Amino acid sequence: MPPPGERRTWLDLPPESGFGVHNLPYGVFSREAGGRRRIGVAVGDGVLDIAAIAAVQDEDFAPLLAAEVLNPLLAAGRPTWRAVRQRITAWLTDPGYRPVVLAHRLPLAGLHLHLPFEVADYVDFYASEHHARNIGGIVRPDAPALFPNWKHMPIGYHGRAGSVVVSGTPVTRPRGQRKATDEDEPSFGPTRKLDIEAEVGFVVGTPSPLGESVAVDGFDEHVFGVCLVNDWSARDLQAWETVPLGPFLGKSFATSMSPWVVPLDALEPARIPQQPQEPEPLPYLRAERDWGLELAIEVRLNGYLVSHPPFSSMYWTAAQQLAHLTSNGAALRTGDFYASGTVSGPEPDERGSLLELTWDGLETLLLGDGTHRSYLNDGDVVAISATAPGPDGARISLGEVTGRVLPSVA
Numbered sequence: 001m002p003p004p005g006e007r008r009t010w011l012d013l014p015p016e017s018g019f020g021v022h023n024l025p026y027g028v029f030s031r032e033a034g035g036r037r038r039i040g041v042a043v044g045d046g047v048l049d050i051a052a053i054a055a056v057q058d059e060d061f062a063p064l065l066a067a068e069v070l071n072p073l074l075a076a077g078r079p080t081w082r083a084v085r086q087r088i089t090a091w092l093t094d095p096g097y098r099p100v101v102l103a104h105r106l107p108l109a110g111l112h113l114h115l116p117f118e119v120a121d122y123v124d125f126y127a128s129e130h131h132a133r134n135i136g137g138i139v140r141p142d143a144p145a146l147f148p149n150w151k152h153m154p155i156g157y158h159g160r161a162g163s164v165v166v167s168g169t170p171v172t173r174p175r176g177q178r179k180a181t182d183e184d185e186p187s188f189g190p191t192r193k194l195d196i197e198a199e200v201g202f203v204v205g206t207p208s209p210l211g212e213s214v215a216v217d218g219f220d221e222h223v224f225g226v227c228l229v230n231d232w233s234a235r236d237l238q239a240w241e242t243v244p245l246g247p248f249l250g251k252s253f254a255t256s257m258s259p260w261v262v263p264l265d266a267l268e269p270a271r272i273p274q275q276p277q278e279p280e281p282l283p284y285l286r287a288e289r290d291w292g293l294e295l296a297i298e299v300r301l302n303g304y305l306v307s308h309p310p311f312s313s314m315y316w317t318a319a320q321q322l323a324h325l326t327s328n329g330a331a332l333r334t335g336d337f338y339a340s341g342t343v344s345g346p347e348p349d350e351r352g353s354l355l356e357l358t359w360d361g362l363e364t365l366l367l368g369d370g371t372h373r374s375y376l377n378d379g380d381v382v383a384i385s386a387t388a389p390g391p392d393g394a395r396i397s398l399g400e401v402t403g404r405v406l407p408s409v410a
């Protein structure tokens with residue numbers, strides 16, 4: 001443990017800032033929309049141009065930060081991630097670095113934030129038992145809510161890496177085939193059931209070779225950090241296309257991620273034991289260490305809080321998901337990205353999708369402006385944010401992932 005005060009920054013940050021010296025999430029910014037992209041770290045309401053500081057200080061990791069994406073840093077592995085984080089912490093806590101840091105600290109307002117890394121493969125899981133039971137109850141009310149495999153492995157599917165977009169990117173209402181239960185034939189047109197899924201995303205840094213599996217407790221060797229995800233979903237497209245091969249076009253039109261990747265090291269105070277699992281999973285899914293995470297998520301629709309899902313309620317951990325994802329020998333590549341699945345807690349106001357919050361439109365949500373929603377309207381803005389416990393009772397922020405719905409394009 002560092003002595004008290006050692007990690008106190010000389011920067012003048014408000015005590016409630018979720019982007020203090022214990023967080024230090026990485027992102028990619030530019031001064032103009034099409035300008036050169038640079039790697040930065042969010043501090044307070046500003047961005048530290050760490051690529052520039054590392055170059056000025058002649059740090060041996062400076063070449064990793066000279067890229068326009070995080071991938072070279074992601075590929076460098078955990079000892080390097082630790083060393084870079086320690087140096088950034090030193091810059092912000094040793095007053096001797098004050099001149100160089102202040103010379104490279106930019107106000108966030110006016111900067112453009114970009115997708116922080118080149119996404120390799122994208123996988124989406126289905127790890128909340130509350131979510132899975134709600135969906136089962138809505139879609140198959142006369143059958144058991146969970147399929148027999150659900151408590152034996154983390155269920156997932158391979159998604160579309162190319163349509164992962166950074167927060168703030170507008171989402172055009174997708175078109176596709178849909179057939180309501182009272183319609184005889186399918187038709188093609190804009191989705192009538194555009195939805196969200198509040199999820200947590202995990203960014204893979206260290207690759208693994210084809211033919212080898214990653215153990216559950218190898219999670220922190222391979223995973224660099226965490227962000228927030230909105231897995232936009234067209235429920236009518238999804239319902240018509242999903243059987244028998246799973247999600248496809250109802251999901252692949254856009255998946256939004258928050259711009260700041262919070263390093264796993266910053267989430268140490270958020271680590272908790274995982275939920276009890278019965279039956280006990282097979283040996284390759286058993287962990288020696290605690291990989292549960294306490295994250296408090298909030299979902300806002302047009303600025304109005306509609307849900308606050310607790311990530312601590314997830315049944316399968318991200319470490320079990322990574323082990324399962326590689327259990328067949330599938331290789332990991334730097335930039336692989338996987339999402340937790342919709343985070344839904346046990347309470348009605350802890351559900352992470354409109355499908356669940358409105359029970360597929362049977363009920364409506366009353367927003368603070370007096371309007372009602374079942375699914376999303378054109379023009380609606382969805383923002384998902386989260387905080388995690390930090391040291392000494394403070395909280396750190398995961399920022400937010402936001403997006404506005406644009407009308408369908410014919």
Ligand code: CA
Nearest residue numbers: 197231341342
């Ligand atoms: Ca999902």
